[in-house]
Amino acid sequence: MVKITPVSVTDEQTTDVPYDERDEDYSDISDSGSEVSDFEDDENDIASETLTDRIIALKDIVPPQYRPMFSDAYGKAQNALEWSFKxxxxxxxxxxxxxxxxxxxxxxxxxxxxxxxxxxxxQEANEIIAPGAN
Incomplete structure (x- = not known):
C-alpha cells in the first residue's frame, strides 16, 4: 500500500540560501565519458532493429485500457480484407x-x-455492273 504525504511548496532551507551557495552532493555525476558510450550503444541498437521490432514497440504508446479496442479493430479489418480478396x-x-x-x-x-x-x-456491286445477269 502506498502512503501519500503532502509536501509544502516552500522549503525553508533552500529559500534562505542562494542557489550558488547550497551544499548539495554531486557525487553521482562523473566526467568519465560514459554518456558518449551510451549514445553509441543506442545507435547500435537502433541500427539492429527491424521494422517488426519497431511496430511491436508501438503497442507501448497505446494505454492498456484501449489495447483490446485496437486489437478488435485490427482483427475486423483483417477479416474484411481477407473476405474482399476472396x-x-x-x-x-x-x-x-x-x-x-x-x-x-x-x-x-x-x-x-x-x-x-x-x-x-x-452481289450489289455485280448488280450495278451487270444488271439482270443472274
Missing part, C-alpha cells in the same frame, strides 16, 4: 468462365456477319 477471386474467375465463351461466340458471329455483309456488297 470475393474478388470469385468474381474474377466467374467473369472469366462466363465472359470468355461469350466473347468467342460474339467474335465468331461478327466474323460470319462480316462475311455475309461482304457477300451482299459483292
Amino acid at each position: 470475393a474478388a477471386w470469385v468474381v474474377t474467375t466467374s467473369v472469366m468462365f462466363l465472359a470468355a465463351p461469350f466473347a468467342l461466340v460474339a467474335n465468331s458471329n461478327m466474323e460470319s456477319s462480316a462475311a455475309q455483309m461482304g457477300m451482299r456488297q459483292m
